Amino acid sequence: MSTCSSSEIAEKKRIALAKLQAKKSQLLASASTSNGNSTTTATGALQQSSNGNSNPKQPQAKSPLNFYRSPPAAQNKISRIGPTSGDNKSSSFLNALKAIKQTSARELSRGAAHPYQRPNGGNERSRPTLSLGSDKEKPGTVQLGNSITCNLYMVSTHRFAVHTTGYHEKLVAVFKNMPTKSYESQTRIWSFDLSDYQSLETHAADLKPYVHMVGIPKKVMDLCRQPPIVPERSVLASIEPKLADQLMPFQQDGVCFSIAQKGRIMICDEMGLGKTYQALAVADYFKDDWPLLVCTTASTRDSWAKHIMDLLPRVPIHYVQVLNNNQQYVGEAKVLITSYNMMERHEDKLMQRKYGFIIFDESHTLKNSKAKCTTTAKRLTDQAKRVVLLSGTPALSRPLELFSQLQMVDSKFMNFMEFTTRYCDGKQSTFGWDASGQSNLEELKVILNLKYMLRRTKMEVLPQLAEKNRETVVLDPALVWTNDETKDTLDAFNKELKTSKGRAMEEILLRFYARTAEVKSRAVCAYIKTLVKEQKKFIIFAHHRVMMDAISDCLSGLKVHYIRIDGQTRSDLRSDSVDTFQKKSSCKVALLSLKACNSGITLTAAEIIVFAELDWNPSTLAQAESRAHRIGQTKPVICRYLMAHNTADDTIWNMLKNKQEVLSKVGIFAENLQKATHTAAPTSSHKIEEYFSPSKSTSLKPENNSIKQYFTAAPVNEHREKNNNVEKAKENKAESDIAAFFNDDDDEAFLDLDI
Numbered sequence: 115m116s117t118c119s120s121s122e123i124a125e126k127k128r129i130a131l132a133k134l135q136a137k138k139s140q141l142l143a144s145a146s147t148s149n150g151n152s153t154t155t156a157t158g159a160l161q162q163s164s165n166g167n168s169n170p171k172q173p174q175a176k177s178p179l180n181f182y183r184s185p186p187a188a189q190n191k192i193s194r195i196g197p198t199s200g201d202n203k204s205s206s207f208l209n210a211l212k213a214i215k216q217t218s219a220r221e222l223s224r225g226a227a228h229p230y231q232r233p234n235g236g237n238e239r240s241r242p243t244l245s246l247g248s249d250k251e252k253p254g255t256v257q258l259g260n261s262i263t264c265n266l267y268m269v270s271t272h273r274f275a276v277h278t279t280g281y282h283e284k285l286v287a288v289f290k291n292m293p294t295k296s297y298e299s300q301t302r303i304w305s306f307d308l309s310d311y312q313s314l315e316t317h318a319a320d321l322k323p324y325v326h327m328v329g330i331p332k333k334v335m336d337l338c339r340q341p342p343i344v345p346e347r348s349v350l351a352s353i354e355p356k357l358a359d360q361l362m363p364f365q366q367d368g369v370c371f372s373i374a375q376k377g378r379i380m381i382c383d384e385m386g387l388g389k390t391y392q393a394l395a396v397a398d399y400f401k402d403d404w405p406l407l408v409c410t411t412a413s414t415r416d417s418w419a420k421h422i423m424d425l426l427p428r429v430p431i432h433y434v435q436v437l438n439n440n441q442q443y444v445g446e447a448k449v450l451i452t453s454y455n456m457m458e459r460h461e462d463k464l465m466q467r468k469y470g471f472i473i474f475d476e477s478h479t480l481k482n483s484k485a486k487c488t489t490t491a492k493r494l495t496d497q498a499k500r501v502v503l504l505s506g507t508p509a510l511s512r513p514l515e516l517f518s519q520l521q522m523v524d525s526k527f528m529n530f531m532e533f534t535t536r537y538c539d540g541k542q543s544t545f546g547w548d549a550s551g552q553s554n555l556e557e558l559k560v561i562l563n564l565k566y567m568l569r570r571t572k573m574e575v576l577p578q579l580a581e582k583n584r585e586t587v588v589l590d591p592a593l594v595w596t597n598d599e600t601k602d603t604l605d606a607f608n609k610e611l612k613t614s615k616g617r618a619m620e621e622i623l624l625r626f627y628a629r630t631a632e633v634k635s636r637a638v639c640a641y642i643k644t645l646v647k648e649q650k651k652f653i654i655f656a657h658h659r660v661m662m663d664a665i666s667d668c669l670s671g672l673k674v675h676y677i678r679i680d681g682q683t684r685s686d687l688r689s690d691s692v693d694t695f696q697k698k699s700s701c702k703v704a705l706l707s708l709k710a711c712n713s714g715i716t717l718t719a720a721e722i723i724v725f726a727e728l729d730w731n732p733s734t735l736a737q738a739e740s741r742a743h744r745i746g747q748t749k750p751v752i753c754r755y756l757m758a759h760n761t762a763d764d765t766i767w768n769m770l771k772n773k774q775e776v777l778s779k780v781g782i783f784a785e786n787l788q789k790a791t792h793t794a795a796p797t798s799s800h801k802i803e804e805y806f807s808p809s810k811s812t813s814l815k816p817e818n819n820s821i822k823q824y825f826t827a828a829p830v831n832e833h834r835e836k837n838n839n840v841e842k843a844k845e846n847k848a849e850s851d852i853a854a855f856f857n858d859d860d861d862e863a864f865l866d867l868d869i
């Protein structure tokens with residue numbers, strides 16, 4: 115591959131700009147011919163309103179923010195020309211100009227000569243000029259390309275809002291004429307009743323090509339216009355009494371709603387609100403459509419079998435089969451419980467059995483529409499009459515993750531392009547179709563709530579549930595920064611992270627994450643030693659094996675009775691361990707792998723949840739917190755995040771914040787992880803502290819009750835010995851830890867790293 119010198123690049127840019135300018139003039143000339151002498155632009159109107167100059171005769175001063183300059187006499191007129199091919203070309207051309215705007219601005223700032231010749235001698239009054247102004251459009255300024263986009267989206271089932279990319283006087287006049295208008299001055303958003311939609315669309319169409327309307331998809335409108343389905347309470351009488359009688363009022367509502375939606379629904383209540391109970395109640399109501407297939411995570415298959423036997427006693431035991439291995443025969447059982455993995459492997463046999471009712475537990479497992487598991491699930495749902503998806507966190511990072519799940523509930527709602535264009539800011543990029551963004555999230559929330567998703571938070575439906583508080587604990591730096599080498603390594607990671615991008619940055623962050631586990635483990639163990647003295651039951655979550663092992667050693671050394679569940683733990687032993695922790699008062703600690711145990715188990719015996727490591731996914735952390743904070747919890751729960759500053763924790767904490775903001779807009783994430791009190795005094799103005807609330811402490815001394823007061827710095831030789839062990843562990847485990855990290859199918863979450 116040959117490379118260009120900077121002067122060659124500059125030359126190429128100049129040529130490209132000249133070509134674009136020539137094309138622009140050509141298009142404008144043809145537009146002018148096709149419309150006689152009436153070619154005008156909205157610029158004048160826009161400009162006037164923005165600077166308060168309403169005198170059409172007054173020639174306006176040239177502003178660097180103006181993109182095109184129309185003759186003053188024409189400025190007050192807005193042509194009502196219909197869309198011509200020239201217009202379309204013109205708008206795409208203007209979009210191209212927008213793309214090169216930044217380049218041009220750079221050229222100009224370098225003091226370069228104007229990169230292209232103005233046609234016809236540069237008559238500034240009648241000739242368009244290229245604005246090289248600031249990127250930030252001030253309200254009321256003309257948009258590049260002389261047109262604005264007006265995006266319409268639903269904000270409730272009967273109201274829609276309008277987002278415009280700039281000010282347009284006539285468009286505002288149209289808004290003001292709508293009978294149901296409402297203007298929110300803070301957000302500068304107009305909204306209207308759906309009854310005004312048609313009229314607004316017609317009037318705005320008159321402002322073409324200066325106003326480009328993006329309307330609401332018909333499917334969305336139809337959905338909103340449908341008469342609401344009123345759930346019938348009487349259906350509860352048809353459900354197995356043992357289960358129906360146990361349902362809490364909000365669970366009854368959920369069951370009635372799901373039945374009203376004909377048993378095709380995503381039940382996405384917050385974790386621990388009894389989705390299993392609701393799903394089984396719906397399944398029991400539609401038992402004529404069985405056989406029933408329950409697909410869940412490998413570790414929760416047995417617990418589903420137990421729930422079915424407990425809650426649906428009329429289902430004979432021999433009706434229920436749990437698919438545990440590859441060799442097993444898929445029989446005629448009325449109820450089959452399988453893991454996702456087994457479902458994939460037995461696809462053909464499951465297809466033949468034709469399950470009429472399917473439950474997908476932890477359905478976010480199906481978030482990747484290209485994964486084999488998801489395509490298998492889709493095939494099965496296509497032939498099933500009822501499909502119930504259960505997840506407290508249906509999307510872990512972005513709206514795209516909802517698409518495949520929605521398809522299983524209603525394959526006709528929207529296709530991939532429609533959905534991603536509308537809700538994922540889908541666009542063509544150098545690498546193909548990019549659907550990793552988000553757009554029209556308010557509308558997506560409306561649609562989900564209307565028909566597809568049932569979502570209640572603990573706060574809403576279970577206010578009596580014991581409270582949950584969150585704390586961040588900055589680990590003692592003396593136990594993290596044990597020697598110069600550690601400091602140098604972490605500094606180097608921080609530096610590399612700042613200067614890298616894309617995949618390279620992801621790789622660095624993964625290594626940094628693994629290294630952080632190593633350097634933190636000593637301080638984490640010191641913290642655990644103090645916690646053990648409190649004699650309260652607690653859970654400690656970690657991700658890397660090096661951290662899990664260090665904590666295990668620490669607990670064993672302290673002779674604490676604890677359970678450990680990680681990815682290697684067999685599922686039968688897993689439920690035994692859970693029982694031990696729940697029932698034995700002597701068992702004080704549950705050491706859990708963040709990935710293997712963030713869902714599907716109940717550990718309400720714990721009062722404190724400690725996170726020795728962070729995860730880059732807010733949903734994983736929220737799921738993990740809900741192991742103890744769920745129905746059945748009677749004591750307040752404290753979640754403590756142990757963090758070491760100037761490590762990967764800084765970056766990951768930041769990522770969490772960004773992701774949870776997106777998810778909360780769609781209404782599927784109710785937590786604010788950053789809403790926490792801190793229990794250690796910051797020693798300098800590092801990033802983590804910026805997110806601490808309620809207030810930042812600038813004290814350099816440990817605060818009262820600070821974790822620091824418990825710590826004493828260990829002698830240096832002891833540090834060295836420990837570091838040697840850490841180094842060995844690093845060599846042995848680093849590779850497998852990174853692999854495990856990627857195997858989680860969440861590595862794509864790094865794509866929206868924003869640091």
Ligand SMILES: Nc1ncnc2c1ncn2[C@@H]1O[C@H](COP(=O)(O)OP(=O)(O)OP(=O)(O)O)[C@@H](O)[C@H]1O
Nearest residue numbers: 360361362385386387388389390391506714716745
């Ligand atoms: N109506 C009920 N009566 C008694 N206990 C209930 C009821 N509903 C739920 N529970 C209990 O609450 C806990 C959480 O229930 P379940 O596991 O169904 O919640 P979930 O929403 O599926 O949670 P997760 O999302 O974490 O899987 C369980 O221990 C369950 O036995």
